Amino acid sequence: MGNSEDLLVVDEKVLNRVPSEERRAKGPYAMIECFQHIPCNPCTKACHFGAIRPMKDINELPKVDYDKCTGCGLCAAHCSGLAIFIINEAFSDTQTEILMPYEYLPRPEKGAVVDGVNRDGETVTKAVVQEIRLFPDKTALLGVVVDDRFAQVVRGIRLPFMEKDRIRDGEPEDVRIDESIVCRCEDIDMDTLTRLMDENHLSLNDLKLEARFTMGPCQGKTCTALLVQQLSRRLHIPPEQITGPRYRQPLKPVPIGELAGYPGRQ
Ligand code: SF4
Ligand code: SF4
Structure with missing residues (x-):
C-alpha cells in the first residue's frame, strides 16, 4: 500500500x-x-x-x-x-x-x-x-x-x-485490460484495438478510418490519449512522435438552426 x-x-x-x-x-x-x-x-x-x-x-x-x-x-x-x-x-x-x-x-x-x-x-x-x-x-x-x-x-x-488477476504465467501485468473500453462514443474495446494493431493499423489516422476512433461525439477528447499510449508501446517510440489524427470542421456538435442562420449561407 x-x-x-x-x-x-x-x-x-x-x-x-x-x-x-x-x-x-x-x-x-x-x-x-x-x-x-x-x-x-x-x-x-x-x-x-x-x-x-x-x-x-x-x-x-x-x-x-x-x-x-x-x-x-x-x-x-x-x-x-x-x-x-x-x-x-x-x-x-x-x-x-x-x-x-x-x-x-x-x-x-x-x-x-x-x-x-x-x-x-x-x-x-x-x-x-x-x-x-x-x-x-x-x-x-x-x-x-x-x-x-x-x-x-x-x-x-x-x-x-x-490482485491475483494481475499475475499471469508468473509475470506481473499492469492490469487486465482486454475488455476495457478505449472509445466510449463508438464502444470500441481494447481487444478490438489490439486486433487492429496486429493487422498493421499503426497510426491514429488509420485507426480512425478502420474503426471510427476519434469520430464520435467527443471527437477524440477521451480516446486519443489512450491510442497514443498504446501506439507508442507497440511501436517502441515516444508518445510525442505519434502523429495526431486529421480533424475537420465542425469540431463540436452545432445545432442545425445555427448553421441555417449563418450569415454566409447562399
Ligand atoms: S445533483 Fe441532483 S441527482 Fe445528483 S446527487 Fe444532487 S440531487 Fe441527486
Ligand atoms: S456531462 Fe459529464 S457529468 Fe454529466 S453525464 Fe456527461 S460525463 Fe457525466
Missing part, C-alpha cells in the same frame, strides 16, 4: 469543485469530476431536484447548485462518463462515505474490506463496503467508508481477486 503523501495530492481543478465546509457538514453532496467539454448531459436530466443547472450548449461542463443537491445519487447512476461521486462527510465524526459508480462483477459484499485507490489507481488506504445501490439498467453505486482525510482522494476500489 502506498503511504507517500504524494498519493494524496488532489488536482486543483477538483478541489475547486468541493462545496463549502458548511454544506459538506450538512450531508451527502455530488462531486462532478467532469472536465472535458464533450457533448453530454444525462446528469442534468437525471436530477429531480434541479440541482444540476441546464446547459445552454451541450458541450458545457455541468455545475451543481449545492443548496438544492440532496446527495441522492441519481446523477451518478446516469452519468455515462462515470464522473460523479457522492460524498458524505457527515457519515460519522471521523469517517466519510464515498458512493462511486461500479460496473464490475462480481460486486463485493457489504462489510468487505477492500483497497481504496486514488484517481491514478494507486492504493492509498483500506475501505469498508457500506452499501450497494442498484438502479434498473443503470450503473450500480458502491458505497465505501474511509477516514475523512481520504474524502477527496479515494475514487475507486481494488478487490483481492483483482
Whole structure:
C-alpha cells in the first residue's frame, strides 16, 4: 500500500469543485469530476431536484447548485462518463462515505474490506463496503467508508481477486485490460484495438478510418490519449512522435438552426 503523501495530492481543478465546509457538514453532496467539454448531459436530466443547472450548449461542463443537491445519487447512476461521486462527510465524526459508480462483477459484499485507490489507481488506504445501490439498467453505486482525510482522494476500489488477476504465467501485468473500453462514443474495446494493431493499423489516422476512433461525439477528447499510449508501446517510440489524427470542421456538435442562420449561407 502506498503511504507517500504524494498519493494524496488532489488536482486543483477538483478541489475547486468541493462545496463549502458548511454544506459538506450538512450531508451527502455530488462531486462532478467532469472536465472535458464533450457533448453530454444525462446528469442534468437525471436530477429531480434541479440541482444540476441546464446547459445552454451541450458541450458545457455541468455545475451543481449545492443548496438544492440532496446527495441522492441519481446523477451518478446516469452519468455515462462515470464522473460523479457522492460524498458524505457527515457519515460519522471521523469517517466519510464515498458512493462511486461500479460496473464490475462480481460486486463485493457489504462489510468487505477492500483497497481504496486514488484517481491514478494507486492504493492509498483500506475501505469498508457500506452499501450497494442498484438502479434498473443503470450503473450500480458502491458505497465505501474511509477516514475523512481520504474524502477527496479515494475514487475507486481494488478487490483481492483483482490482485491475483494481475499475475499471469508468473509475470506481473499492469492490469487486465482486454475488455476495457478505449472509445466510449463508438464502444470500441481494447481487444478490438489490439486486433487492429496486429493487422498493421499503426497510426491514429488509420485507426480512425478502420474503426471510427476519434469520430464520435467527443471527437477524440477521451480516446486519443489512450491510442497514443498504446501506439507508442507497440511501436517502441515516444508518445510525442505519434502523429495526431486529421480533424475537420465542425469540431463540436452545432445545432442545425445555427448553421441555417449563418450569415454566409447562399
Ligand atoms: S446527487 Fe441527486 S440531487 Fe444532487 S445533483 Fe445528483 S441527482 Fe441532483
Ligand atoms: S460525463 Fe457525466 S457529468 Fe459529464 S456531462 Fe456527461 S453525464 Fe454529466
